[in-house]
Amino acid sequence: MLPPSILSRSRAKLTPYYALLPAEGIVKSTLPAWAKTVARVQAAPQIGARFVQMLLEIEEGGGTRGPISDGLEHFFYVLHGAVDLRVDDQRAQLSQEGYAYVPAGVPFEVQAATAARLIWLKRRYEQIDVPAPAPLFGQRADVTPRPGDVEGAFTQHLLPLDDVAFDMAVNILSFRPGIYFDFVETHIMEHGLYMLEGQGIYYLAGDQHEVQSTDFIWMAPYCPQFFFCTGWGETAYLLYKDVNRDVQP
Numbered sequence: 650m651l652p653p654s655i656l657s658r659s660r661a662k663l664t665p666y667y668a669l670l671p672a673e674g675i676v677k678s679t680l681p682a683w684a685k686t687v688a689r690v691q692a693a694p695q696i697g698a699r700f701v702q703m704l705l706e707i708e709e710g711g712g713t714r715g716p717i718s719d720g721l722e723h724f725f726y727v728l729h730g731a732v733d734l735r736v737d738d739q740r741a742q743l744s745q746e747g748y749a750y751v752p753a754g755v756p757f758e759v760q761a762a763t764a765a766r767l768i769w770l771k772r773r774y775e776q777i778d779v780p781a782p783a784p785l786f787g788q789r790a791d792v793t794p795r796p797g798d799v800e801g802a803f804t805q806h807l808l809p810l811d812d813v814a815f816d817m818a819v820n821i822l823s824f825r826p827g828i829y830f831d832f833v834e835t836h837i838m839e840h841g842l843y844m845l846e847g848q849g850i851y852y853l854a855g856d857q858h859e860v861q862s863t864d865f866i867w868m869a870p871y872c873p874q875f876f877f878c879t880g881w882g883e884t885a886y887l888l889y890k891d892v893n894r895d896v897q898p
């Protein structure tokens with residue numbers, strides 16, 4: 650039997666300018682290079698994105714079946730649990746809120762001793778005439794929140810802000826209740842946004858959506874965007890953005 654109001658209660662929406670994908674609606678994928686792992690693909694070229702973002706749900710003892718070396722650059726953020734990451738000859742334990750950047754062409758392996766959930770982002774690296782970045786490992790708590798233009802809004806830059814070797818930024822934006830942007834943004838950069846905690850109203854290309862923890866939003870280049878933090882607690886989201894490159898006609 651069709652549950653009453655199932656269609657009107659769904660918040661999922663796909664347009665040429667953005668996608669809003671609540672977690673509960675994203676169907677499982679199996680990735681051949683990963684054992685005991687379910688992937689929920691959030692952004693892919695199939696919706697117009699120029700990057701791939703997914704949620705990985707790794708069971709205890711799961712992870713990559715061998716080194717992955719696909720020529721792409723990668724970013725991992727641990728939402729829950731912990732993983733052992735090997736990048737070339739470096740090893741790191743990433744616990745909850747830990748993250749890693751893997752440069753293009755550098756082989757990596759992931760193993761989860763206990764169940765873990767991660768965000769995995771990958772894209773083609775745009776080389777310029779400076780050396781490519783080295784592998785990088787970090788922890789959210791070690792990154793100082795910088796005050797934004799609006800009081801009560803903060804940004805943690807997980808990757809170095811002033812290093813043009815990076816062609817991507819991954820930031821955590823946090824907002825106190827009642828805080829909202831001071832203007833409607835439009836920009837050439839695209840976004841992958843994962844709601845880490847809290848809730849709010851997202852304005853996207855003329856539409857307004859209630860959003861909450863675990864939602865994913867893809868924003869195409871130039872998608873008009875505005876966030877209003879609602880609820881009683883702080884809201885934070887993980888935000889991918891392509892940066893530091895010239896534009897070709």
Ligand code: UGY
Nearest residue numbers: 822834840874875888890
């Ligand atoms: O950095 C940004 O573009 C950011 N302010 N956008 C967003 O949160 N939608």
Ligand code: MN
Nearest residue numbers: 834836840874
């Ligand atoms: Mn933006």
